[in-house]
Amino acid sequence: MNPHADHPLAPPLDLAGDRGGFASLGPAFFTRLDPTPLPQPYWVGISSSVAELLDLDAQWMASDEALQVFTGNACPVGSRPLASVYSGHQFGVWAGQLGDGRAILLGETTEGLEVQLKGSGRTPYSRMGDGRAVLRSSIREFLCSEAMHALGIPTSRALCVTGSPAPVRREETETAAVVTRVAPSFVRFGHFEHFAARDMQTELHALADYVIERYYPACRTAPQPASNAYAALLQAVSERTATLMAHWQAVGFCHGVMNTDNMSILGLTIDYGPFQFLDAFVPGHVCNHSDTQGRYAYNRQPNVAYWNLFCLAQALLPLIGDEGVARTALESYKTVFSTNFMAQMRRKLGLADAAPADGELIDAILLLLAREGVDHTIFWRRLSHAVARHDFAPVRDLFLDGAGWDRWLLSYSERIAQTDKAQSGDLMLKTNPKFVLRNHLGEQAIRAAKLGDFSPVQTLLHLLEHPFDEHPGHDAWADFPPDWASSIEISCSS
Incomplete structure (x- = not known):
């Protein structure tokens, strides 16, 4: 089935395709393929603020045409979809080649935003997986992406979620869903690790140059460390990551699966799988049921991020050329984290x-x-x-x-x-939110959605988009979690 032929799309969504975006790096970085269509798609939730960011008309967003596009059943004008390859460390162990196993990049807007479908079908990097996402995890990612943005925390965004009755087997049989994610770039630490591990120096160099030119141009003229653009890139990424960790710790956010392939080169929160906002303040809390060793416990996140940056430094070492210079580029991480965390906590205290x-x-x-x-x-x-x-x-x-x-x-x-x-x-x-995406709130919205009622998703989205407002009449959404909330298990299965 050719989704391009079945649902031709006119603007408003026009993607730049290969015109200077990630695809310009060449075929060593990705595989071209179309999303795999899903039957009987339906809308689950739409973020009007992300639609406005992409300059998408609200009437068009409500159309069947848009529904088909964001389910992977049609492709926009200019789109030449692809899945990228990367590698990484998972739970501290080298996992080798990974890649976009269920995410397909539709392309880049003329404003420089990448649009990606998650749950859009099998790719060459699916590693025996089905390439699908389920309604449960898709709703959680959609809501949390927008919640984090409203909290002022760097993150990928989520335009919408669509669902389908197509069965997906996890611990039990669930139904399929697709999240449309938006970010300036989905390049990860793992992209650099992939080419470094294979001694593909030309590709590693090209990737670093692309990231510097597109997102860190100041690294070309940075006086430190050692007037080395690649060391300056490592330092800049380290400092952005440190700032991100300070935000997470201050708001009580647990990512749950901080593998190097889930770390953004732009210092964004990406890949919302098993995550949680703390209920009780338990520093050693582990939100991911699959994390049996507690590697990604809340209080370990800053140190894990530093460990991940060390992996990135090793990948960039062939370009930096000097181990001492690379280590120097990482030195500011702890200072920047401490400074930003203290600043966040002072604001919380007024x-x-x-x-x-x-x-x-x-x-x-x-x-x-x-x-x-x-x-x-x-x-x-x-x-x-x-x-x-x-x-x-x-x-x-x-x-x-x-x-x-x-x-x-x-x-x-x-x-x-x-x-x-x-x-x-x-x-x-204005600093301490009244509303965060607690596990039980997400679970209630998911249960309703499974019964065909998507109004709790939209209500929760509205509250999370304005988390510092009082929202009279919605106090129950900001109350203590019920006893059953502690029994919710969130794992890597999604």
């Missing part, structure tokens, strides 16, 4: 400037939250209102150890007294 004792104040509240397993999101939101309203009783109610809370509050009160409390409260309410 502190517009820095003071010497802030580190002790932050460490003390994190230890107290961890000792009692206090709900992470609710604590920070209540603290925000407490500062704004000068009433800390609702926050104290979260702690069994009232005396411990009182001691910390005394120190915090002395510190916050140095600020304008109205401004501090306003800063906190």
Whole structure:
């Protein structure tokens, strides 16, 4: 079946194809193939903000024409779809060749955004998989991509989810779905590892030059490290990744599968598989049921990211030419992470400037939250209102150890007294979200969707697109998780 012939598409979606995008790197980097069609597609959810980003008309987005395109049953004008090849370390072990096993890049818009279908069928890199995604995981990725963007965290975006009654076998038989993902680039650490591991120096050089020219042009003129553009690239990626980790840690986000092939060269959050926003603040929490060793526990994420960057450094070493220079390029990671994490935490506390004792104040509240397993999101939101309203009783109610809370509050009160409390409260309410994509909220939306009711998906999307607003009448969506939430298992199977 040729999807190009069956559903010819006129603009508005016009992709640039090979005109200077990833495909210009040549056939060593990808395989050309069309998505595999799905029967009886239907809409599950649409992000109007991403549609506007792509300059897609709302009426067209609601059409059958668009539905066919974003299910993989038709291809847009200018599109020459492809799946890219990469390698990587998975759970700390070299896995060899991987690649887009169920993702197909439709092309790039004239504004430089890549449009990719996830769940669009088998590719040469599927490794015995079916190339499909299920409704469950697709809804989670769609919602979380947009939630993270609204929180100000670098991420790929999600335009829409479409579903199909086509069966997909996982732990049980589920139904198929396709997520349309959007990002400036889906190049990963694993792309560099792939060509370095095969001693394909020409391709490695071409990939690095492409990334520098397109996304890091300042690396060509960077004075450090050692006036080496490839070392400067490594340093820039390290610093973006450090900033991303600071965002994750501050908001309580667990990625769940931080393999090198899931790490963006642009410092974006990508590949939402098993993930979770913390309910109780448990630093050692492991959200991925498949992660039996706890490698990607919440509190290990910053160090894992650094380990992944070291793998990237090894891949780039043939271009950098000096191991010492490569190590120097990684040195700023810990400083940038620490600086950005402290800045994020000060904002969460309503502190517009820095003071010497802030580190002790932050460490003390994190230890107290961890000792009692206090709900992470609710604590920070209540603290925000407490500062704004000068009433800390609702926050104290979260702690069994009232005396411990009182001691910390005394120190915090002395510190916050140095600020304008109205401004501090306003800063906190714009920093500490009321709504995050908790596992049980996603699960409720998924259960409804499986019964054909997609309204909870759209309601949740609206709340997550404006996570700092109060949304009167929706307080239940920001309440404590029900007891059954702790039994939800999220794994790599999607």
